[in-house]
Amino acid sequence: MTTAAQPFLSVDGLSVTFPTEDGRVQAVDGVSFSVERGKTLAIVGESGSGKSVTAQAIMGLLDRRLSVVTGHAWLAGRDIVAMSDDEVRHERGSSMAMIFQDPMSSLHPFYRIGAQLSEAVLVHQKVSKHAAREQALDMLNRVGIPDPKTRIDNYPHQLSGGMRQRVMIAMALINSPSLLIADEPTTALDVTVQAQILELIGTLQQEYDTAVVMITHDLGIVADIADNVAVMYGGRIVESGSVDEIFYHPQMPYTLGLLASVPRLDQVRAERLDPIPGNPPSPISLPPGCVFQPRCAYFDRVAGHACQTVRPELLDIGRGHRVRCHLDSGQRDQVASDVLAALAGGGV
């Protein structure tokens, strides 16, 4: 059905709204992206940017009675948004899987990990219980659990945080899904364990030719593993492109602000960082124009009051790079070179 060149997952105009006491909240607004098999897309954003809701919508994890999902999410040519709950449940765990930030809340505390892994196999494959357990053992071995023959009979609480995250990865990948969505999978882990887990995800991705969507707030992780990047803000993608485009030719003031805000391990920045002023917007009361305008330092360069009144479109500026900004290309280049020069000059 798909070849490597075609995207395995293609999201088109995905929107999610929740009705709340304060009215309808547009958590995700017209998000489009695609991922090929064997490639990694990183979705970067701060809290409330809609990155996790996007993932949950694709995985069919949002309660349809409480949320309205529109648009399309094509998985190998079939639209997940249009599928029934049963159909989505069948895809989940077999052709697509998800790993979460907190492994303890995703593993059942009363069942041995072997039983939980075998169940994942038995639901999706017609095999004997014994064969399922063999698969579970093999998978534990593959994700680097030491002494898997003993560990398979452990309960989740008997494992360390890093080991639990490995078990969750084993459970996600046991039916060799073609799409893996990882929502902040290493945020709760120490850096040395994080490095192990990211390496493991990369190795298994190559082995199974998996399309990976990595949701993170950590630009270091993005630089480490992503092929393509989508930056989300206020429920929208505000900039997207290849990892090189985003890190070395950023165009959107928000992306530039993020890069300027991050303290660096490999260089001493100026004594003071240059943060983005203000706070991320609440999805309940988004500004009417560009969602980033209240925190943007450059909106007064745009003629009229376009930034305060008109939602900018996601503009294709070539090389697969898209930007949602009212500044014209000359202004964007000027802003980008100013910020990047200040960053380079800030180091001592």
Add this chain to the structure above:
Amino acid sequence: MTDASSNDDQVLRVTDLRTYFPVRSRGLLSKTIGQVKAVDGVTLSVAPGETLGLVGESGCGKSTTGRTVLRLIAPTSGRIELDGDDITRMSAKQLVPLRRKAQMIFQDPYNALNPRHTVGTIIGAPFDVQSLNPAGGVRAAVQDLMERVGLNPEHYNRYPSEFSGGQRQRIGIARAVALRPKIIVCDEPVSALDVSIQAQIMNLLKDLQDDFGVSYLFVAHDLAVVRQIAHRVAVMYLGHIVELASREELYSRPLHPYTHALLSAVPLPDPRAQASREQIRLRGDLPSPINPPSGCVFHTRCFRAEERCTVEIPELREFSAGHTVACHFPMLEVIPGAVIEGPDSGLTPQPVPYIRPPSEVISDIAESGSLARAAGVDYVEGPDTPVPQ
């Protein structure tokens, strides 16, 4: 209680501090069957206006150290001197006046503030507790503080739930600086915040230090954050300080294998630099602090460990001015002016692997080939992806 013999120029001086937690057996007649050695012989000091970063992974004892030096947790042994006063065994009553000198900022701004108190009450509480009447009244003082930390003074009567995470952390900071303390223990103050807010709070902490000359003991797991804010950095592992140096020294010339591994595990927000970097991957997890490994506590995960490391506990030794490390086989190049011979230096400087600083590595790793070979590191795993053009 003032100890004349102590060095009074340090705001905080901690000597051989140990904090053990008992492990009890189950049942009615529970007995102590072991001890969690959360802090096991920590010695450090903080000068006025200085920020000492305390870094390490979860379970290394960094937060327990921070809480013990404020006497929020009782120390098992050792000595804590706050601004010249020995507070190790002081009673809670004796400690009250000294609490003016030392304050704390917590990681979670949601749980550190009483949801039923207004912001004004929260920030004004230190004045009440200490029975202080600032000139112009508490309300004016609180509103001054709110303005100083970037909050709107008109929000005096609001509740914490009406503020965002970053603003709540500002409330916690205003409360901590209310009495102009000499030192603030910051326990992961920015790790729960978004990247853009994190930078705002770090700038605020720096500004307050410039204005009031306050010292910080900055407990954090994020090495990049610590590099941005600390003057000196102590690296902890399993209750011990394994390396302590100035920021410049620690990040450009780390000597302890654990410091190396920690630094190399942090991904850089720069795809080309990250792809060309070789990384030391530590195997396994942290050992249990109930039953720590013999000898050097790091030897079970160390890529340079030899038999000596399993039996002999390495002492903290100074290798150059202000740069101390507890390791039998530190990763030192020949440092001009380095103090190699110590009172008991079993150390011979012949196999001197030279680990280049990350900045240098990034610039020339592409042509120079393997860092591992150059460095003589025994166990290095690197990404096998080619360097992108």
